[in-house]
Amino acid sequence: MARSALLNVMTQAAMKAGRSLVRDFGEVQNLQVSVKGPADFVSNADTRSEEIVFKELSRVRPDWGFLMEERGAIEGRDPQHRWIVDPLDGTTNFLHGIPNFAVSIALERDGQIVAGVVFNPAQDELFVAEKGGGAFVNDRRIRVSARTRLPEALFGTGAPFLGRGDHAGFLYEFREVISETAGIRRMGAASLDLAYVAAGRFDGFWEKALKPWDVAAGSILVREAGGFVTDMAGGKFDHVVGDIACGNEQLHKALVGLIGDATRKRAAAARAGAGTAAAA
Numbered sequence: 001m002a003r004s005a006l007l008n009v010m011t012q013a014a015m016k017a018g019r020s021l022v023r024d025f026g027e028v029q030n031l032q033v034s035v036k037g038p039a040d041f042v043s044n045a046d047t048r049s050e051e052i053v054f055k056e057l058s059r060v061r062p063d064w065g066f067l068m069e070e071r072g073a074i075e076g077r078d079p080q081h082r083w084i085v086d087p088l089d090g091t092t093n094f095l096h097g098i099p100n101f102a103v104s105i106a107l108e109r110d111g112q113i114v115a116g117v118v119f120n121p122a123q124d125e126l127f128v129a130e131k132g133g134g135a136f137v138n139d140r141r142i143r144v145s146a147r148t149r150l151p152e153a154l155f156g157t158g159a160p161f162l163g164r165g166d167h168a169g170f171l172y173e174f175r176e177v178i179s180e181t182a183g184i185r186r187m188g189a190a191s192l193d194l195a196y197v198a199a200g201r202f203d204g205f206w207e208k209a210l211k212p213w214d215v216a217a218g219s220i221l222v223r224e225a226g227g228f229v230t231d232m233a234g235g236k237f238d239h240v241v242g243d244i245a246c247g248n249e250q251l252h253k254a255l256v257g258l259i260g261d262a263t264r265k266r267a268a269a270a271r272a273g274a275g276t277a278a279a280a
């Protein structure tokens with residue numbers, strides 16, 4: 001495949017940061033870990049990786065801004081372009097010695113994602129996509145799955161922890177999807193979940209309230225692999241909001257339908273509960 005110069009820059013940054021992550025993964029017991037919030041950890045592996053990505057990208061485009069998970073927003077002189085970076089997606093996996101984590105880098109131009117790179121350094125898998133250019137893993141073209149039937153379909157998701165996010169709503173969705181499909185996987189790194197949809201490994205994926213750095217690169221991978229990407233109600237996807245449902249045309253539609261059923265059942269249960277409470 002012919003890659004643009006910018007995609008090469010993104011690839012190099014992701015691979016260099018990925019090598020740093022693999023070194024730290026080998027000595028995970030020596031890392032300093034701090035807790036940002038409930039079940040939300042950061043280690044010096046995250047910050048080292050972020051530093052590498054920041055240096056590599058700002059050396060090549062000194063005027064462009066950043067939105068990075070650990071450093072936050074850094075404004076650039078160029079108002080059109082911004083890098084969106086998760087230096088270690090899957091920190092919990094990483095800290096538990098599970099080799100399912102990634103470096104995720106997206107390029108936003110005038111608010112739209114135009115390129116994305118997701119690199120899993122432990123498995124040496126590099127997923128890349130550019131607007132209009134298709135999606136690839138290790139230079140091989142990838143496409144979303146061709147399955148159309150729910151009983152054969154495998155979905156990825158991510159679950160909010162108890163006390164964080166809409167835990168109760170997720171349990172309704174989980175029940176609805178698991179009872180109609182071949183299964184659900186919760187792999188712990190949203191950028192890789194999306195890359196797996198792009199590669200046709202997962203037939204679809206949904207998750208609520210992700211951050212821009214979790215979904216920006218993965219969403220262009222899915223679209224360039226021929227997939228549909230929307231919010232969880234089938235409306236316009238916004239990487240800044242981070243609610244996402246995706247898959248091939250048929251299974252995306254079916255997934256949005258199941259999530260809608262879950263939402264209605266939850267509302268009915270809440271009404272029944274309110275009625276019982278009122279009668280008591």
Ligand code: IPD
Pocket residue numbers: 069086088089090091092158159187188189190191207210214
């Ligand atoms: C997390 C992962 C996980 C998702 C969480 C994210 P982090 O990112 O992508 O799969 O369920 O919502 O916060 O913190 O490991 O970069």
Ligand code: CA
Pocket residue numbers: 040041069091
């Ligand atoms: Ca995090």
Ligand code: CA
Pocket residue numbers: 086088089090190213214
């Ligand atoms: Ca993340």
Ligand code: CA
Pocket residue numbers: 046069086087088089090091
């Ligand atoms: Ca992260």
